[in-house]
Amino acid sequence: MDISELMWVEKYRPKRIDEIVNQKDVVTSAKKIVADATEMPHLLFVGPAGVGKTTLALCLARELLGENWRDNTLELNASDERGINMIREKVKMFARFTSVQNVPFKIIILDESDEMTNDAQTALRRIMEDTSRTTRFILICNYLSKIIEPIQSRCVIFRFKPLEKNDIISHLEKICKKEDIKYDNKALEEIYEFTEGDLRHSINILQAAATLGYVNTSNVKSIIGVSDKKKVKEVLLLALSGKFTDARNKLIELVRVYGLSESDFLKLANEELQSIHEPKLIERLAEYDYRLAVGAHADIQLAAFLAEIAKIGKDINFDISKYSKDG
Ligand SMILES: Nc1ncnc2c1ncn2[C@@H]1O[C@H](COP(=O)(O)OP(=O)(O)O)[C@@H](O)[C@H]1O
Ligand SMILES: [Mg+2]
Structure with a gap:
């Protein structure tokens, strides 16, 4: 089954602006933009997590660009894409590839924009100007104060609220x-x-x-x-005691159902593994952290990571009775 069917957050993610729960002000503004698409400005979405920012950005793309919206929408995550140069390259390539499809412009959704340094944001502002003939940006952030003024002043700001x-x-x-x-x-x-x-x-x-x-x-x-930390510990203990399949299933559940990100998994794993004084474990962890950072396929990498942990557990005769207590 497709992940989007497994996870209810994806399965029930609104496809149309009208299906978005509450956020009345931004929904009204969004509908105005759809009604007169030629005038679309750059947008800056601000608000806490899990309230519909990414969802509205995708709905807008769908309603503005029609059936070929996927090909004409680029989704980037400012904190994942290492550095502004990577973003610049991706945006350039995307903006350059002239579309054969009949769309007024292309849309670039840049999530976690407030994770960018001021220098990177200055560079971003230039990229926005250089590509403004063919592309519109939807920047997403949690804190408006972390976005430099020159970007703020070039965008229409949409404020999202916690849901009631x-x-x-x-x-x-x-x-x-x-x-x-x-x-x-x-x-x-x-x-x-x-x-x-x-x-x-x-x-x-x-x-x-x-x-x-x-x-x-x-x-x-x-x-x-049950905290994320405890759940991560459970996965590691299963792997260390040789139960690779159980560990992997638990991990999949953690990521897909509980929404833990793969990089957060490794961060918490790092904290947990400190208490098991085995340098090999940390060494492997660092290797996989690097692989995720450079963009390797997270599912595959984490499964391989657990397989290696299982092997190390066997080599060191891991004794679960010492670690299974709470804490
Ligand atoms: N206003 C909303 N209306 C309907 N569903 C929402 C809303 N906000 C969040 N959701 C649900 O939560 C999930 C995550 O929302 P998302 O738009 O990605 O949040 P964020 O504000 O962090 O970008 C969506 O897939 C959807 O299932
Ligand atoms: Mg989001």
């Missing part, structure tokens, strides 16, 4: 009904209290709780109570 309790609860209810999952309202409230208006996180907790059979408060509590 009613929005979150009724959205979760809808998903439960579509998935035919049993749920208690109290449990959905519990999810809202914990995620504070982050709908992505809410849906991920819902899905994880649903895998326990019933979305009630005790299942929600047990999902919330």
Whole structure:
């Protein structure tokens, strides 16, 4: 099955602007842009995590560019793409390749723009100017104050808000009904209290709780109570004790259902592995961290990483009884 079917956050990601929950102000502005596409300015989306920024950017691309939107939309992540030079190259190539399709312009979505240094942002501003005849940027960030003024002044700013309790609860209810999952309202409230208006996180907790059979408060509590760190530890311990397949399945669940990023997995793995004084483990970790940084396929790399951990566990006769205690 496709990942987008497995993960409810993807399965239920709105395809059209009209399906976006709340965010009334930005939705109204977005619709105006669609109504008069030739005048589209660069956009700067600001707001907390999991409230619809990327979703609206993709909906806009779809509605502005029509059926060939995918070919004419470039999605970049400012913190993943190493450095402004990489971004410049990608943007140049993308802007240059003249489209045979009938679109007014191409769209570049640049996520986590506020992770860029000021120098990089200055360079970005120049790139935006150089390509402005053929492309429009949608910059996404959490904090407006981290974006340099010359960029701010060239964009129309869209402010996203945390979603409200009613929005979150009724959205979760809808998903439960579509998935035919049993749920208690109290449990959905519990999810809202914990995620504070982050709908992505809410849906991920819902899905994880649903895998326990019933979305009630005790299942929600047990999902919330297990920290990412503990889950990563569980994966590592499985691998070290030679249970490669179990470790890999657990890892896939962590990434797909709980939404942990692969690089965060390695960061937490690093913290965990410090307590096992085995230099080989850290050495391997560093190698795989590097591979992910240069853009290797994360699924494959992490599976290989676990396979190596399993092998090292065997070589050092790893004794699980020393490490399985909490902490
Ligand atoms: N306003 C919203 N309306 C509908 N779904 C949303 C909304 N915000 C978040 N979601 C859900 O959460 C997921 C992540 O949202 P996304 O737009 O990527 O958040 P971010 O603001 O971090 O970019 C979406 O795939 C969707 O399932
Ligand atoms: Mg996003």
